[in-house]
Amino acid sequence: MPELEAAALPPSMRAWRVTGLGEPAQVLSLDAVPVPEPGPGEVLVRVVAVAVNFPDVLLARGQYQVRPELPFVPGVECVGRVAAIGSGVTGVSVGDRVVGSKIGVLAEYAALPASDVWAAPDSLSDAEASGLTVAYQTAWFGLHRRAALQRGEWLLVHAAAGGVGLAAVQLGAAAGARVIGVVGSAAKARTAMDAGAEVVIVRGVDDVVGAVKSATDGQGADVVFDPVGGEAFDASTRCIAFEGRIVVVGFAGGTIQSLAAGHVLVKNYSVLGLHWGLYPSMRPDLVEVAREELSRLADKGVIRPVVDRVVPFADAPAAFTALAAGDTVGRVVIEVMP
Known part of the structure; x- marks a missing residue:
């Protein structure tokens, strides 16, 4: 059984899902879905913020190299707190503040491979840290x-x-x-x-x-x-x-x-x-090097993600539209949970 928070996890959560292919504002739907349970080698993250990426727009349009089966949850990078831990996972604890990447994080909870999450630098706010991974x-x-x-x-x-x-x-x-x-x-x-x-x-x-x-x-x-x-x-x-x-x-x-x-x-x-x-699966050793260097540079104040705007979770389609229009600078961030 996965390790759980002191308070039991809710049975359902809110998640934005792509229900058809087209412009994000037209094909995104806010739905109630079951909270996922972390499998072996996975951690369940209580998502705090999601940084929108151009691949999210391409995913909604069906133009990305990966085409998940409809309906699917978009979002490829986030920051949050570890809520539960699957079997075989070491080096992470419930409550840890982490950043991570996987298609499907634009929801209140997301199950991610433990290898795809890492400690969020203390020097970065949640909005900034959400855009550090990809x-x-x-x-x-x-x-x-x-x-x-x-x-x-x-x-x-x-x-x-x-x-x-x-x-x-x-x-x-x-x-x-x-x-x-x-x-x-x-x-x-x-x-x-x-x-x-x-x-x-x-x-x-x-x-x-x-x-x-x-x-x-x-x-x-x-x-x-x-x-x-x-x-x-x-x-x-x-x-x-x-x-x-x-x-x-x-x-x-x-x-x-x-x-x-x-x-x-x-x-x-x-x-x-x-x-x-490809690097997380082909050369995970290099991913570790990159993570360590990025954390070091962030903590020294040398790098810092630029946040253009923070959008409430309920208005997530507006974040996709703004990014697709090209009228933003830096990152557009969706606040999932305050």
């Missing part, structure tokens, strides 16, 4: 594992005022890189600069290629972190440095570009794919 580990693996970013190198970050983009800007600056951020509007420029960007380019207003070459004295960017794809990727190939590395993180712009292999050869650069979700 974006910051994605940025950490992209910059350090895939691109091997070095101190003094030029780092170009697309969507630099978004959740994962801001994480990349902060981690790049922490590593001693010289960061160039591309943002969607002049209003977002200050957010990127505050995060550590030395140069900020406004997409649609400034010439991205020309601005990167000007900032780098014609050299180009040594590393590109690209969660946008499409035109952003194409621009990156025109301002990448000799032996530069472009990390493909996603396609938030809606277009999956084709790769011109001849151009890669002639300009002598590398294109690296990043699917962070």
Whole structure:
């Protein structure tokens, strides 16, 4: 039997569920469902806050690489308190404040593999900690594992005022890189600069290629972190440095570009794919390294998730809509339980 809190768990809970495929505001339903029981190797988390990610929007639309059977609970990262512990789990106790990731956390309780939760840094509020897992580990693996970013190198970050983009800007600056951020509007420029960007380019207003070459004295960017794809990727190939590395993180712009292999050869650069979700199963040892480093940097005040707004649980669809519209900076957080 799982270890329980002193007070018995309720038999049911509220959970947002995707009941069909489409825009989140049209397909999300707030339902009463049974509280899950943690199985072997799992912990039950009383969810306090959930950070909305672009994959949540894609999941609702049926456009994500993983397609859960309908109806399903979205939400891929959260912060909360351990409420119950399944068999075979060590190193965690009821009441621990943890962050974790798994599809299905936009509910009052969520059962997660114990390997997918870790202690929330004391230095971060619940709203901040809710956005630490996915974006910051994605940025950490992209910059350090895939691109091997070095101190003094030029780092170009697309969507630099978004959740994962801001994480990349902060981690790049922490590593001693010289960061160039591309943002969607002049209003977002200050957010990127505050995060550590030395140069900020406004997409649609400034010439991205020309601005990167000007900032780098014609050299180009040594590393590109690209969660946008499409035109952003194409621009990156025109301002990448000799032996530069472009990390493909996603396609938030809606277009999956084709790769011109001849151009890669002639300009002598590398294109690296990043699917962070593979690391917990393929290289859990590296996940532990990333978690320790992120906690250390958070506690030193070097990195801190930027929270654009906190939305009540009952208004969760509005959080998805705001993120999909691209008019937010940093993270949109849903407060599940105060």
